[in-house]
Amino acid sequence: MNLKYVMKRILPLLTGLALLLSGCGRADLSALNPQGPVAQKQYDLIKLSISIMTLVVVVVFAILIYVLIKYRRRKGDKSIPKQVEGNHTLEIIWTVIPLVLLLILGVPTIQTVFGLAKDYSHDKNAVHVKVTSHLYWWEFEYTDYGVTTAQELVVPTNKKISFDLVSADVKHSFWIPSIGGKMDTNPGLTNRMYLEFPKEGIYRGKCAELCGPSHSLMDFKAKSVSPESFDRWIAAMKAPAQVAADAHIQETFRAKCLTCHAVGDQGAHAAPNLTGVGGRETFGGILYNDSDPNNREQVTVDNLKTWITDPQKVKPGNTMPSAKDNQLTPEEIDGIAKYLAGYKLNY
């Protein structure tokens, strides 16, 4: 039984090790596969603490397995073991060693806490983004440029991005695991953090605080592009809106959609800004347009139609009315979907 016991203790560890070695997850999602200096610093701390803790676990397990085997009671053994009261030296040893180990972890912890709390909100070279979380979407306002977008954060590489985080309704939490840890968006209180994106790429962002039925679907994307490309994106965002070719579709879109949404210089700001929406990776945060790379155009249109027809089915609890409530005909849905799918920005 003891051998069995030992095996059962060790097997989960081996499984874990195998999982760890088999890969550290997607580069655009995993905290174990850091893609920026903030996540890297956090990953370094994770590695340091795992190493120290593995040491502790190994020592405890070794002693435990040893005593469990060595001191098991033999059949018919009636002897009374020596009743040991305790041992001061041992007590001091297992008080001091943990303290030393904690010191090794505590010093870099404090350094990193203060390092990551640096305030770049007044740094002229940083890009300033005000993040506002809504049920269940993300709004990104570039305060230096007067540009607002949603669901897809576009940032230049190799610049400090200073975020002001706040919520418009309930508490959410802003998390791009492979770029850096999370910070809550609190209603009525502004939080501040910074991130850096050294490499161009598209990273997955998540809401990490329970916020309602569609909490699990409140994903966003962070897209890092070259500084030149970023400047072109800003310019394109500020350009006048592209309109639908068909006048009826354009009028329907203006009357039914722009009461909440905005494109370019038109519309309202109660719902996600749709400027350049056709070029986004997803709709509603989770309908991926690249699910079939050979047929991206069609997938984009289909996703938009799915979303416009019945948003509740994709994201329960969001506030967008269905096509039926909006009194949109199938032709209008089709027209609006094609118009928006074609609404892309060059940058």
Next chain:
Amino acid sequence: MSTHAANTAHDAHAHTHTVKRYRGLMDWLTTVDHKKIGILYLIAGFFFFLVGGAEAIMIRIQLLKPMNDFVAADTFNELLTMHGTTMIFLAAMPMLFALMNAVVPLQLGARDVAFPFLNSLGFWTFFAGGILLNLGWFDASAPDAGWTAYAPLSGPTFNGSRAMDYYVIGLQIAGIGTLLGGINFMATIINMRAPGMSFMRMPMFTWAIFITSVLIVFAFPVLTVGLVALMFDRLFGANFFESGTGGNEVLWEHIFWIFGHPEVYILILPAFGVISEVVSTFSRKRLFGYSSMVFALVLIAFLGFMVWAHHMFATGLGPVANALFSIGTMLIAVPTGVKIFNWLFTLWGGSIRYTTAMLFAVGFIPTFVMGGVTGVMLASAPADYQYHDSYFVVAHFHYVIVGGLILGIFAGLHYWWPKMFGRHLNEGLGKLTFWTFFIGFHLTFFVQHFLGLLGMPRRVWTYLPNQGLDNMNLISSIGAFLMGIGTIVFVTNVIITWLKPRNAEADAWEDGRSLEWTIPSPPPEYNFKQTPLVRGADAWWKEKMDGKTEMTPAEPVGPIHMPSPSILPLIMSIGLFIAGFGFMYDNLLATIGGLAVTFACMFLRSVFDDHGFHIDPEHEEVHA
């Protein structure tokens, strides 16, 4: 046991009134006997454990594969909220109260707790609150804002239905019971120790319960304040946490965790106590480093009140607060480590007998160490920015709560079952329970550490495919089913044992060390025929080693004073239950009526003195 003597109050010195005693169901509804109340806590707690377990299984079925739709998104939020709330407040704590009630007075050499009436009231308010909380399932919506109930998601603006009212009011009523229990056990342990039992001679389980009671007395009022404030927000339009009208939701987080973190220690310290008893008994050795174990308990409890903000590293409290709370949290690892090593060195050189209780105890040690080290990892604030609210945290707290507390409770139940019921649980089935539950547990939760680090937030209803999360979620669900099987085996064991004759010896495991093993299993109503004289730590072991077969009595045999049973605690709780619904449904009649019932009972209790009755242990006679 002595109910057959009921209503036979012919007696020598009757001078006031006849003692009314009951049989059958009424006996259980009116009992103030700590042993029976312990059994009531166990039945109710285990019932809620099964309810919470069923909710957990449904959560794991939903997460078995990506984009599953076994339950709807809003139902999933109800499940996760009710799973957490039920398991912590209605399953884990009552099962601990069951062990406290069953064991602590016996370990002290006492005849009952300090306030038997309050003990009964505590049970019935907990039960009324627990039932009220769960009735949400039969209304439009069960509570759905997480067991942490963060405002404003739990507030009136974003939670307009009555869902969170069930949480706010149910927990307030149940919380009364917990607070009464804490006060009662503090008073009992301070005042009712047998002659010779100094504090430093108390068994470690009793020490753990003493410290736990102190924590309850200081922590639960904080929860009550928070719940009352939230109730005012919800029912009367106050603005404590409504940010739109000047309230501050971060205030709720502080209040909740100033209660919530000590609550974690309220849960785990009793398990530490159980493990200390079981490890020492089945190693046939005294507890290694008793005084440092006591000191560690006190230190953990003290530090436990100073680290609440480590639950809020991502809230944005700033680097100074985060750094201080990081270091404070790490420090708790030191006394916890002291406990672990003292258990290891209790085993060292012992003569270890692998009963089911012992298997759970030695399973506890490595599991709790793993939960403890991830706790230290979480204490490092910048790393926590990654772990926070991810499945890493889910894995961590299930390692300490299930791997710590629940394994501890199972160890305690198998260990004290013969004392509580006079019957040994079947060892074969017990070992099967252990292995299925233990393997299932590690299968479920070990992989969740990695799920979190790979980017899976907690409390998610579903997840997209191809994110590297699919396989580990499947493994985790399989493990949960295995834990479910382990629980079913345990229930089977209880039923089979129930059908067996009562034949447990007084010293049921032969190596008993403390006073509960000196009296019959189950003990008579008055526990000790004569209050024992305690001559050292491990009082019973010391007598056995000196060749004695029983304790030295500290008093002559004589009539024993007993408290009278009472139906008032049950009626008071029903009054609060009705008033709770009155508040929720804005029904003035029910509110006033319910409260009137409760106050009327309090009036009766205060005005009419009840002096109890006497039992003559030699003749089993009852005297008024």
